[in-house]
Amino acid sequence: MTSIPAERSTPVVLPVSKAVLWLGLTVLAALLLYYFVGVDQGAVSVFGSDTHVHEFVHDARHLLGFPCH
Numbered sequence: 799m800t801s802i803p804a805e806r807s808t809p810v811v812l813p814v815s816k817a818v819l820w821l822g823l824t825v826l827a828a829l830l831l832y833y834f835v836g837v838d839q840g841a842v843s844v845f846g847s848d849t850h851v852h853e854f855v856h857d858a859r860h861l862l863g864f865p866c867h
């Protein structure tokens with residue numbers, strides 16, 4: 799196993815305000831994705847009575863524990 803010499807490694811310095819911004823945007827994007835996966839129930843579909851979104855995210859729905867059958 800090789801290790802990186804200390805003088806060659808560069809620490810990542812990230813201001814707290816930027817870290818909070820990126821963490822907040824990541825959480826928001828994750829919540830939007832979670833909502834998108836969960837909202838399409840087939841009967842209550844994003845695009846009317848079309849079930850393409852439901853079928854496209856079907857396995858993700860099972861993984862997240864949403865009931866669908």
Ligand SMILES: [Zn+2]
Binds near residue numbers: 856860866867
């Ligand atoms: Zn299913």
